[in-house]
Amino acid sequence: ASDRRARDTATMVRSVIVGDHEMVDGGAKRSKPLSKSDLARVKAQLLEPKSARKIMDHLHTMSASSTDAGSANTGPIHAVCLDAMDKEIHEQHFVQLGSVATATTTALSDALSNVHLVSLLTAPDMGFGAPASSPGLLAGAVPSAEAIIDGLQQITPQLLAFGFATSKAILPDHKGVVVPTDRLSVLTYWWGFEVCMPPPTIEHLRAAASPGTTLLNLLTALSIVSPGVREVLPFVRYISQFVQTEWRMIEAADKGKGVVCCATWIMPAALVPRPWDFPDPP
DSSP: OHHHHHHHHHHHHHHHHHOOEEEETTEEEEOOOOOHHHHHHHHHHHHSHHHHHHHHHHHHHOOSSTTOTTOSOOSOSEEEEESSOHHHHIIIIITTTOOTTTSOHHHHHHHHTTOOEEEOOSSOOTTTTSOTTSSSTTTTSSOOHHHHHTTOOOOOHHHHHTTTTSOGGGSOOOTTOOOOSSSOEEEEOSSEEEEEEOHHHHHHHHHSSOHHHHHHHHHHHHHHSTTOOGGGGGGHHHHHHHHHHTHHHHHHHOOSSOEEEEEETTEEEEEEEEEOOSOOOO
16 A cells, blocks of 8 residues: 555656646647645655655656656666765865855866766766757756856756656666766756765765765765756755755665665655665676
């Protein structure tokens, strides 16, 4: 019963994020919108870690489109990591800066100027997260990092759903994606995102005076530096605050291989930590 309820809630989450459509007489007809009571129930279940974990397990296996049942296109839209281990990045770029939350724009720009990212996907992202003037079918689907920094922090489920979430044809091929086990990485999906913290990241955060501030710096780099996960940028403070306040919960979730914190776009601050469950790299 609880599994069926989680599956039904996952379907409602998809409806909120991307919208569901039914094909009627050869055309698309939007399904009946969710009621306020449905939305309240969804939020309540996402706030409870045990039920939220089950819901996200179902979201992991669901295609963005309700018409793509059984589709294999359930992998990440974006997946990135830094080109060096977290401790090295911290020592090389953030020791003098302190926290990105209090740094000047010039200081932050200087600190990130020599930071480089590695994409974990084997196919292009169709411009997702890039400015509208950039090449790619999804360019302009969400505001660029520059636009967000300038104050346009209006990422909404509708913006995130624009274009990429309605057809399996425009999702990148995520076969062969290997999540690194020696540094922080972030994966974004049509339904939400995952912050992947292997043992070296856990150790680096544990040794820091403030795990939240240290993570905030790394996440900012992963979001701003091209080709970063720009769609996560408005939420990096929420993620960092969660790690700071719920550090014991995160450590308790670690079974030796690290921790993955995930959340949905509709409630990005309601993160759920789980033991590392990615396959070992070849």
